[in-house]
Amino acid sequence: MLKDKKILVTGGTGQVARPVAEALAEHNEVWCLGRFGTPGVEQELIEKSITTWQWDMEDTSGNALKGVPEDFTHVIHSAVLRGDDGDCNASAEINAVATGRLMTHCRTAESFLYVSTGALYARQTLNHAYTETDPVDAVADWLPAYPVGKLATEGAVRAFARVLGLPTTIARLNIAYGPGGYGGVPMLYFRQMLAGEHIAVPMEGQNWFSPLHTDDLVAQVPRLWEAASDPATLVNWGGDESVGVTDCLRHLSELTGVPAKLVRSPVTRETYRFDPALRRALTGPCAVSWQDGIRSTLQAHFPQHVRQLVNV
Known part of the structure; x- marks a missing residue:
């Protein structure tokens, strides 16, 4: 883990960047930029010795970063207009312009990490293991504007990395989950299960994903900074293991006894399986298995349900 650095984090109240900010704040000067719309969250960050600063990506005045220091050594940019x-x-427009301004403001940094998404990839077979060279189309029926904004911003990041000579890594994130925040997509599914709601799955087969536990995510950020380059380094950021979403839902049921009501649908929350080879070469292997990660996340958010099964 880094020490004695000055680090800027955006999206620091989210599932991805908040645990990174809190972990790094133990040995570094950490600033978090954001709107801090959730009551109490800004004070919680301050209590972790993190400096907060109000920043709105939609501010088109050009003054949104006025007063923010320019001498950060490392930046992780996770904030997004979904x-x-x-x-x-x-x-x-909003995501690309705000990111370009952020990179320009932090042009002297040693490393810039932009958190993108695997939802950019052009859909192939459901269990296809996507590599960094696979084609992209930024099509996602479940949230159409999200991957479009991410792809546009990737273009801006590539351009500013070259123009500014700023060493950069673009990390296309898979599904991050863990005890912090809302728990990630697996816990969203479990909340649907608790509510007795139907969960959409593909008409045939199942969606696959490469879940990344918070512990591994936090440990890998310094390695992704080390991998930054000009032109930007592009890497898929997911776990080592591939998991079928339907298999994950059944595992949640096994751990808790709560049934998963599946319904076949032409529109689902699409997920993507990653080939982890490049990421493993940059960061080393993950330490948390997906089964252990799901159990610990359930125990953090819904302990009463896990205990009911464990104590039988």
């Missing part, structure tokens, strides 16, 4: 309203033009 585009929940479906406006692809706005998603592309």
Whole structure:
């Protein structure tokens, strides 16, 4: 883990960047930029010795970063305008411009890490192991503007890395999960299970993903910074193991006794299986198996349900 560095984190209240910020704050000066809309979250970060700063990606004045120091050694940019309203033009404009301004502001940094998404890849077979060279199309029926904004921002990141000479890594994230935050997508599914809701699965087969536990994610960030280069390094950021979503739902049921009601649908929350070879070469292997990770995450968020099964 890094020591005595000055680190800037965006999206520091989220599932990905918050545990990174909190871990790094033990031995470094860490700043978190964001809107801090959730009551109490900013104070929680401050109590972890993190400096907070109000930053709105949608601020088009050009003054959004005024007053923010420029001497950060490392940056992880995880903040995103998801585009929940479906406006692809706005998603592309806001995310790309805000990121370009951020990179320019932090142009003297040793390393810049941009958190992108595997949802960019052009869909192939459900169990295809995507590599960094696979084609992209930024199509996601479940949230159309999100991958469009990410792909546009990847273009901006590549350009600013070259223009500024800023060593950069673009990490296309798979599904991050763990005890912190809301727990990640597996816990979203479990909440649906508790509510008795139907969960959409493909008409045939199952979606696959490469889950990345928080412990592994935090441990890998310094390695991804080390891998930064000009032109930007591109890497898929997921776990070592591939898991079928339906298999994961059944595992949740086995651990808790809560049934998963599956319904076949042409539209699902699409996920992607990654080939981990390049990431493993950069960061080393993961330490947390997906079964252990799911259990520990359930125990953090829904201990009463896990204990009911374990104590039988």
